[in-house]
Amino acid sequence: xxxxxxQLDLLFQALGDPTRRAILERLARGPASVSxxxxxxxxxxxxxxxxxxxxxxxxxxxxxxxxRIRTVQLVTGAFTPVRSWLDEQRAIWExxxxxLDDYVTxxxxxxxxxx
Amino acid sequence: xxxxxxQLDLLFQALGDPTRRAILERLARGPASVSxxxxxxxxxxxxxxxxxxxxxxxxxxxxxxxxRIRTVQLVTGAFTPVRSWLDEQRAIWExxxxxLDDYVTxxxxxxxxxx
Numbered sequence: 001x002x003x004x005x006x007q008l009d010l011l012f013q014a015l016g017d018p019t020r021r022a023i024l025e026r027l028a029r030g031p032a033s034v035s036x037x038x039x040x041x042x043x044x045x046x047x048x049x050x051x052x053x054x055x056x057x058x059x060x061x062x063x064x065x066x067x068r069i070r071t072v073q074l075v076t077g078a079f080t081p082v083r084s085w086l087d088e089q090r091a092i093w094e095x096x097x098x099x100l101d102d103y104v105t106x107x108x109x110x111x112x113x114x115x
Numbered sequence: 116x117x118x119x120x121x122q123l124d125l126l127f128q129a130l131g132d133p134t135r136r137a138i139l140e141r142l143a144r145g146p147a148s149v150s151x152x153x154x155x156x157x158x159x160x161x162x163x164x165x166x167x168x169x170x171x172x173x174x175x176x177x178x179x180x181x182x183r184i185r186t187v188q189l190v191t192g193a194f195t196p197v198r199s200w201l202d203e204q205r206a207i208w209e210x211x212x213x214x215l216d217d218y219v220t221x222x223x224x225x226x227x228x229x230x
Contacts, residue, residue: 012131016124021200028207074208079201085136086194086201092143093189 007059011082014058019043020051024074027061031073034063122174126197129173134158135166139189142176146188149178 014020023037038048052072055061060079063072129135138152153163167187170176175194178187 006133008136009131009133012127016127016131018121018124021123024204025207028204029211079204082197083201086198089139089143089194092140096144 008081008085010058011060014054014060015082017051017054019048020055023048023051023055023072024060027072027074031071034070034072037072123196123200125173126175129169129175130197132166132169134163135170138163138166138170138187139175142187142189146186149185149187152187 015024019041022040026032026037026040034045034049034052037052038045041048052061052063055072056063059075061072061074063070065071130139134156137155141147141152141155149160149164149167152167153160156163167176167178170187171178174190176187176189178185180186
């Protein structure tokens, strides 16, 4: 997946809202129409559509219109850039802990050698 | 980690900014003073401090002040709620694909039995 600049911003910002995360949780179970998505929320349809649009802009979902019904579905691999970023952070962090570990081991060995 | 309501919102919102992600990437390598964090950015110190405060509010970093120097560090396990949410979505999604797979297998078997 080619990530345009700012795409990671849009992804994280899209995920920073409970309604949008609930929509994604529903879509992980399969595609749904906008009215099906709206059902569990006490929310006017235009507000819900606003959230769907934010999710589309971030690349997390796509939607197609057939007559009066708009069906929304999750994009396969949509979370990959977010996961990759988190994995990178973990790798850096664990690399740091490994280096700390090596340092302490060396310190203890030097002490032993010196005693 | 006990997640207060809205904590996941704060986490994702904190991550939805390139400067804040760059600060976190730096902190994954180890604690840093605010001026060390500011160095790679062409940014006034108060703006940088604003980002650090947002990261603190989200629970991703903590900071301690010693004299005039404020040192910022990453909180261990800070990304866990974000990872957990992503893992849940993946589990739901994969569960759905498994069910689709079962369905297709059953469909093909029924066809064979009927032929």
